[in-house]
Amino acid sequence: MSKNFTSGLISIILGTIYFYTAMQFPEVQAGDNTGPKLFPLIVGAVAVIAGILLCISDRRSGKAEAVAWNFLSDRAVWIKIFVTMVLGITYGLVLDTWGYLLATTAFMFFATMMINRGRFVQNVLIAVLFPAVTYGAFAIALQLSLPRGIIENMLPF
Amino acid sequence: MDVIFDNLAIGFATAITATNILWVFIGGLLGTVMGMLPGLGPATGVAILIPITYGMNPSTALITMCAVYYGAMFGGSRASIMINTPGDASAIVSCFDGYPMTKNGEAGAALAISAIASFIGGTIGMVFLVFLTGPIAAAALKFGPAEMFSLMLFALVATITLAEGSLLKGVIAMCIGFMLSTIGIDPLTGIIRFTFGVEELQDGIDFLVVMIGVYAICEVFKNYKNLDTKYSLDSRSIGKVWVSWAQFKKCILPMLRSSPLGFFVGVLPGMGASIATFMSYAMEKNLSKTPEKFGKGAIEGLAAPEAANNSCAAGAMVPLLTLGIPGSGTTAVMLGALMMLGVRPGPILFSQFPEIAWGVIASILLGNIILVIINLPLAIPLVQLLKIPQRIMLPLILGMGFMGTYFLNYSSFDFILVMAFALGGYIFSKLEIPLPPLVLALILGGTTEQSFRNSMSLSDGSLAIFFQKPISVTLIVLAAVSLVYSLLKRRKYAS
Numbered sequence: 266m267s268k269n270f271t272s273g274l275i276s277i278i279l280g281t282i283y284f285y286t287a288m289q290f291p292e293v294q295a296g297d298n299t300g301p302k303l304f305p306l307i308v309g310a311v312a313v314i315a316g317i318l319l320c321i322s323d324r325r326s327g328k329a330e331a332v333a334w335n336f337l338s339d340r341a342v343w344i345k346i347f348v349t350m351v352l353g354i355t356y357g358l359v360l361d362t363w364g365y366l367l368a369t370t371a372f373m374f375f376a377t378m379m380i381n382r383g384r385f386v387q388n389v390l391i392a393v394l395f396p397a398v399t400y401g402a403f404a405i406a407l408q409l410s411l412p413r414g415i416i417e418n419m420l421p422f
Numbered sequence: 423m424d425v426i427f428d429n430l431a432i433g434f435a436t437a438i439t440a441t442n443i444l445w446v447f448i449g450g451l452l453g454t455v456m457g458m459l460p461g462l463g464p465a466t467g468v469a470i471l472i473p474i475t476y477g478m479n480p481s482t483a484l485i486t487m488c489a490v491y492y493g494a495m496f497g498g499s500r501a502s503i504m505i506n507t508p509g510d511a512s513a514i515v516s517c518f519d520g521y522p523m524t525k526n527g528e529a530g531a532a533l534a535i536s537a538i539a540s541f542i543g544g545t546i547g548m549v550f551l552v553f554l555t556g557p558i559a560a561a562a563l564k565f566g567p568a569e570m571f572s573l574m575l576f577a578l579v580a581t582i583t584l585a586e587g588s589l590l591k592g593v594i595a596m597c598i599g600f601m602l603s604t605i606g607i608d609p610l611t612g613i614i615r616f617t618f619g620v621e622e623l624q625d626g627i628d629f630l631v632v633m634i635g636v637y638a639i640c641e642v643f644k645n646y647k648n649l650d651t652k653y654s655l656d657s658r659s660i661g662k663v664w665v666s667w668a669q670f671k672k673c674i675l676p677m678l679r680s681s682p683l684g685f686f687v688g689v690l691p692g693m694g695a696s697i698a699t700f701m702s703y704a705m706e707k708n709l710s711k712t713p714e715k716f717g718k719g720a721i722e723g724l725a726a727p728e729a730a731n732n733s734c735a736a737g738a739m740v741p742l743l744t745l746g747i748p749g750s751g752t753t754a755v756m757l758g759a760l761m762m763l764g765v766r767p768g769p770i771l772f773s774q775f776p777e778i779a780w781g782v783i784a785s786i787l788l789g790n791i792i793l794v795i796i797n798l799p800l801a802i803p804l805v806q807l808l809k810i811p812q813r814i815m816l817p818l819i820l821g822m823g824f825m826g827t828y829f830l831n832y833s834s835f836d837f838i839l840v841m842a843f844a845l846g847g848y849i850f851s852k853l854e855i856p857l858p859p860l861v862l863a864l865i866l867g868g869t870t871e872q873s874f875r876n877s878m879s880l881s882d883g884s885l886a887i888f889f890q891k892p893i894s895v896t897l898i899v900l901a902a903v904s905l906v907y908s909l910l911k912r913r914k915y916a917s
Contacts, residue, residue, distance in 0.1 A: 268852075268853050268854055269588065269591075271853055272588075272591055272594060272853045272854075272855055273590075273594075275594075275853075276594040276597065276598075279597075279598065279601065280597065283601050283616070286615075286616055286618075287615075287616075290613055290615065291613065293611040293613055297610055297611075297875040297876065297878065297879045298875075298878050298879050298882065298883045299874070299875045299878045299879075299883070300611065301608040301610070301611050301613045301615060303875075303878075304600075304604070304871045304874060304875065305601075305604050305615065305616075308597050308600040308601060308604070309597075309601075311593065311597055312594060312597035312598070312601070315590050315593040315594050315597065316594065318590055319588070319590040319591065319594070322590070332852055332853060333852065334852060339647065341646075342643075342646045342647050345643075345646045346643050346646065346845065346848065349639075349642070349643070349820065349841075350841045350844075350845065353639075353820075353824060353837055353840070353841045354837055354838055354841055356824060356837060357824075357828075357834035357835070357836070357837025357838065358834060358837075360828065360834055360837075361834060369821065369825075372821070372824070373817060373821055376817045376820055376821070377817045380646075380649065380813050380816050380817050381813040381814060381817065387814075391814070391817060391818070395817075395818065395821050396821075399821070399822075399825060402474075403473060403476075403477075403825070403829075407474075407476065407477035408477060409473075409476050409477055409829065410832070411828075
């Protein structure tokens, strides 16, 4: 599919879901005449119309440019994006229980091992120094609250 | 006139404290580094450096962010000059003559004139800023809901029409921005909208989460393709970082002409520094007696866009400070960070918190002086940082991005959102959907909807209210003219 057609399709789908969801809101007019529905309905309708127009103009133009997803040739990039997303979400899930230092060290270790492959010592250094320096700067110097865990509870500050 | 000087005195009293000067220095240095590194720009730089402002008072936080912004503008051309790879889009033009100067053995002069032109552009921009902000903020104080809505409409239409690529894609991006802005509890009725049962969404989506996702983390995704890029940098051949009088003389008029041009381009929402630099380069080439030298190492071909670039950054502060409308991606990130600190830029900022508004304006001059000091004697050590490989930089950006996200709400749920927006930003870049309309609609969505609903309440549901007030009509006409002009221009270009 072309870039314009895909963009148009995304807009139509999002606009339709948004418009339909807005239709379900109750009619409340306390404080204003329009209520909570009108603005979202306008936005949803504009998204659908813009999407349809984009799809039509793409079909008429005759010079549609395909989307360069490059799932095969850029396989390594897509895998890295997927792994980063998994790492990021896992980091968020363990941050409060493990504490900032341990969770960030683990995250940085796996992230550097993926991005900076084959340089184990360099990666361990980054994984240890990054959380240590940022913890010192933000939690100790700037007195900002960072999640405390096993390591933080052993620290004297 | 006296009022302006009184206000500036308040500003300098706020800006010139030991703490602020230290943060201007740190922010400027970090911004220079961020602007210099290929693939990162001022918006990414400010987004990942937001955490350093969390413990600060609003004045110091805004002053630091401005220093990062200005630093990035100063630093953007370093990579253009040394390795023919722009640090960000606004530094593309600096490659045209900056890199040929390096190849001609004039790297020192190129680095020096880029710092000097940035200083001159920034300073001239600051002077315009001083004289324009007061009257605009005073006029904006008289705006009612109808004028506010028309202003938002104009800003959004201008951003869509000035964004690169398809107009319809700009509209789609704007709609998606509005959709995101309406998630959460409706402030006027208390109805929960578009949360789909997810409790964490009831307070809405913090737009800094979106910014960190689509700018900082998405940039990392895009750079995964260039992990093995190595830049050949011979810092020994730079020589003395200075310009001769003859070289400087050639640049005076181009810098003086490009600075006002850059400033007024910066004031317009959605225009951005890259357009300012291209326009100033084209202008100087047209005015030059030796246009054939442009592209082969003409020093004025580097000085003009550098001056325009930095005055454009000052121009972008006008709509941000006076109207609360960010004129660029970077100012959008700054607006988000400020709102988190409890400060809402706009006309009220000048009457209620003059020390913040004028402190920031005064800090721009201070920042320019500090940045020229950083960028002249430290030019050679700074360009050494270009040797740091992407494979080291990217994990650090990821780490800073996640830390910034956590500090926003102390919520791990935001990590899921930030990853989703990073992926969304990456898909948008593949589809060539412009980000500025989405970002602006997300930021202005709440105000746009509220001013629309308030206007409709005042007029008993009649749209005529938008055509009864002169300012509102003017803004709507401007939006319509901008749209029609853009459509005609695109049709002409297509044929």
